[in-house]
Amino acid sequence: MDEETDFDVIVIGAGFAGAATAFQLLKEGIEGDRILVVDRADPIGGKNMTGGILWGRELDAFKEYLGNWEMDCPGIERCINHKKVGFLNNEDALFIEGRFASWDGTGGTEEPSQRSAWSVLRAKTDAWMAEKMEEAGIFVMAGVKIDQLNIDGLEHTSYDARDLTDPSKDSGVGKAQKWKVDSLPRDVVDKIRNGTITGIVQGGEVMTCKVVVIAEGSNSILTRGYDFDTMLHAQSKDDMLLGIKEIIHLGKERIDERFNCFPGDDERPPSGMAMELALSLYREMSHEAWEKYPNTKGLYPRCGGFFYTNEETVSCGIIVQLKSLPEGLHTYDLYQAFKAQPAIAALIEGGEAIEYGSHLCPEYGLNRMPHRFTRDGAVVVGDAAGLVFANGMQIQGMNYAIHSGKLAGAAIGNCISRKDVSAKALDATYTKSLKASFIFRDLKRFKSATKFLNHPSNFTWVPELLGKTANRVFREIGEEKIPAEKVMLKTRKELRKINKANKKGMGFFGIMRLGLLTRKL
Amino acid sequence: MSETQKIGLFKYDVKNGLGLVGYNIDDHEFAHIIVDIKKCDECSHMMCVWGCPAQCYNFRDQGLEHMKFQYEDCVECGTCFILCDQGAVSWNHPRGGFGITYSHG
Ligand SMILES: Cc1cc2nc3c(=O)[nH]c(=O)nc-3n(C[C@H](O)[C@H](O)[C@H](O)COP(=O)(O)OP(=O)(O)OC[C@H]3O[C@@H](n4cnc5c(N)ncnc54)[C@H](O)[C@@H]3O)c2cc1C
Ligand code: SF4
Ligand code: SF4
Numbered sequence: 001m002d003e004e005t006d007f008d009v010i011v012i013g014a015g016f017a018g019a020a021t022a023f024q025l026l027k028e029g030i031e032g033d034r035i036l037v038v039d040r041a042d043p044i045g046g047k048n049m050t051g052g053i054l055w056g057r058e059l060d061a062f063k064e065y066l067g068n069w070e071m072d073c074p075g076i077e078r079c080i081n082h083k084k085v086g087f088l089n090n091e092d093a094l095f096i097e098g099r100f101a102s103w104d105g106t107g108g109t110e111e112p113s114q115r116s117a118w119s120v121l122r123a124k125t126d127a128w129m130a131e132k133m134e135e136a137g138i139f140v141m142a143g144v145k146i147d148q149l150n151i152d153g154l155e156h157t158s159y160d161a162r163d164l165t166d167p168s169k170d171s172g173v174g175k176a177q178k179w180k181v182d183s184l185p186r187d188v189v190d191k192i193r194n195g196t197i198t199g200i201v202q203g204g205e206v207m208t209c210k211v212v213v214i215a216e217g218s219n220s221i222l223t224r225g226y227d228f229d230t231m232l233h234a235q236s237k238d239d240m241l242l243g244i245k246e247i248i249h250l251g252k253e254r255i256d257e258r259f260n261c262f263p264g265d266d267e268r269p270p271s272g273m274a275m276e277l278a279l280s281l282y283r284e285m286s287h288e289a290w291e292k293y294p295n296t297k298g299l300y301p302r303c304g305g306f307f308y309t310n311e312e313t314v315s316c317g318i319i320v321q322l323k324s325l326p327e328g329l330h331t332y333d334l335y336q337a338f339k340a341q342p343a344i345a346a347l348i349e350g351g352e353a354i355e356y357g358s359h360l361c362p363e364y365g366l367n368r369m370p371h372r373f374t375r376d377g378a379v380v381v382g383d384a385a386g387l388v389f390a391n392g393m394q395i396q397g398m399n400y401a402i403h404s405g406k407l408a409g410a411a412i413g414n415c416i417s418r419k420d421v422s423a424k425a426l427d428a429t430y431t432k433s434l435k436a437s438f439i440f441r442d443l444k445r446f447k448s449a450t451k452f453l454n455h456p457s458n459f460t461w462v463p464e465l466l467g468k469t470a471n472r473v474f475r476e477i478g479e480e481k482i483p484a485e486k487v488m489l490k491t492r493k494e495l496r497k498i499n500k501a502n503k504k505g506m507g508f509f510g511i512m513r514l515g516l517l518t519r520k521l
Numbered sequence: 522m523s524e525t526q527k528i529g530l531f532k533y534d535v536k537n538g539l540g541l542v543g544y545n546i547d548d549h550e551f552a553h554i555i556v557d558i559k560k561c562d563e564c565s566h567m568m569c570v571w572g573c574p575a576q577c578y579n580f581r582d583q584g585l586e587h588m589k590f591q592y593e594d595c596v597e598c599g600t601c602f603i604l605c606d607q608g609a610v611s612w613n614h615p616r617g618g619f620g621i622t623y624s625h626g
Contacts, residue, residue: 171608356538
């Protein structure tokens with residue numbers, strides 16, 4: 001290993017994964033001025049969007065750099081003590097709601113008293129973390145996009161960065177797609193895919209280091225281009241969720257009042273609500289679309305809604321499973337239908353939209369991970385490696401990003417001190433600890449949760465049936481009173497009739513199968 | 522339920538929503554997404570059109586005969602790159618410092 005490198009470690013991307021890696025490297029004893037963090041956004045955070053709730057106290061590990069982050073970070077908005085899940089159809093909304101005293105973290109509860117979930121706004125959070133990195137002596141460069149990694153024995157000018165991920169002129173369609181990189185000379189391609197990574201290329205200049213950390217998030221151009229993940233694989237819509245959200249300004253007082261929040265004091269942030277919803281709002285829209293575009297007849301968009309209170313604003317959005325999007329439906333119209341659902345409309349009433357945005361979220365799961373997390377001189381962390389737990393309704397990615405960054409930082413510290421940063425050494429440390437961590441445990445244990453919650457029925461007839469049944473059981477409009485289960489059976493029969501395509505899984509066996517799957521939740 | 526909320530008729534004025542985010546738009550020669558619009562003529566699904574949350578792709582849905590792509594409103598989500606399986610989309614991030622900047626996120 002060459003001792004004369006510009007840096008020990010270069011981190012590409014200053015999201016949660018990149019920042020956690022950098023802080024962990026400091027803890028491992030790497031000098032701040034031997035760490036470079038680059039991000040394409042200027043100011044840092046400007047490209048990032050999440051739901052989002054930060055789950056867990058992963059950041060406590062960096063108290064020496066972040067101090068009392070929960071109070072001081074301007075992007076940590078409210079502490080969540082109020083959680084709702086629900087089912088929405090176009091008219092009815094059925095919620096299960098919890099308010100948990102122990103989540104306030106003020107003691108005196110039977111359950112462990114701890115604050116462990118916060119609504120966050122990434123632009124502010126990431127900018128603040130970048131400031132803290134600089135204060136800790138780390139080199140941070142904003143507004144710099146990295147296109148190429150430097151590879152030992154390969155001139156970076158021998159290929160164009162875009163060639164790595166561009167389709168070739170003679171590309172076929174679907175699985176027959178081809179990429180420009182395949183027509184480069186064999187030895188160049190071999191080096192790109194298997195050479196030792198020794199740094200980054202920025203504006204034609206090479207900056208060298210011992211280990212490159214790829215923390216580039218879900219649009220993982222470098223991860224795909226440098227063959228941690230294959231292009232075809234990474235372009236599959238089966239494993240991607242599209243998030244669309246608006247930030248809606250309501251003002252702090254109105255939020256405190258509307259959602260019964262604790263207003264906050266010197267000791268703890270204001271409290272707030274997190275809500276996730278299964279949506280069945282698109283029956284009529286889909287039918288209209290199928291008529292015009294019969295190719296995807298029978299496909300309903302599977303969407304989850306989310307709604308989080310920030311200090312002055314609320315984050316209101318949907319997650320669309322890309323594989324479930326039929327032709328003829330614009331994703332932004334799906335979002336609009338969510339906002340117009342009466343229960344949601346009531347929550348944002350009087351508010352003003354102040355930002356609209358959109359971001360992808362990987363939903364790879366164990367079967368679809370990149371085929372490697374390390375190469376000689378490089379590792380992948382966070383979303384770029386697809387380390388997200390998503391089940392169609394709830395997403396945990398930020399805590400996983402931080403945790404994978406910690407593991408990478410520790411592993412790299414160890415490997416650098418042993419003067420061996422080969423893929424083998426990095427695998428024996430980073431990949432091994434990753435696979436033993438709660439990230440992989442969660443992904444394994446909840447495999448069937450994903451299956452259950454991705455089940456089309458949860459986005460078609462289940463919310464309709466639950467909402468309508470509850471409506472009918474609880475109302476008093478002079479109907480004859482019949483027991484709830486009979487109401488449910490009657491409603492089910494009606495729904496089967498209205499909507500033949502929607503019928504799937506509504507038979508006796510379908511319901512049994514769903515029931516069996518729930519046991520494994 | 523009010524008339525405007527009638528089910529099935531939602532039309533979101535996405536361009537209005539996009540007026541709320543900051544952009545630093547790069548010159549055409551550095552456009553971060555390049556679409557080979559000749560390939561679109563043959564495309565049967567136009568999934569980019571349906572998927573793009575910023576309405577950057579305008580095509581038969583808008584009554585146009587040929588694809589009209591504008592990178593200027595792009596929010597850099599990456600959806601079109603995933604949904605186009607015809608090899609028509611060349612996708613990358615904008616150059617450093619260019620493109621969208623969220624102030625909340
Ligand atoms: C709609 C939505 C809702 C979500 N909700 C939640 C939630 O409630 N809870 C939760 O825990 N998770 C949630 N997630 C997931 C979570 O946002 C991600 O898992 C998390 O942000 C991943 O962090 P990261 O650091 O890996 O990537 P990112 O946060 O995406 O950071 C990547 C960074 O790399 C930079 N970058 C990229 N390419 C380059 C390059 N070539 N050169 C230089 N810089 C580059 C980017 O500018 C960015 O700053 C949600 C995601 C979405 C889309
Ligand atoms: S999906 Fe691809 S080929 Fe089809 S219209 Fe869109 S960009 Fe063109
Ligand atoms: S990256 Fe997203 S916003 Fe940009 S053109 Fe593609 S789909 Fe539209």
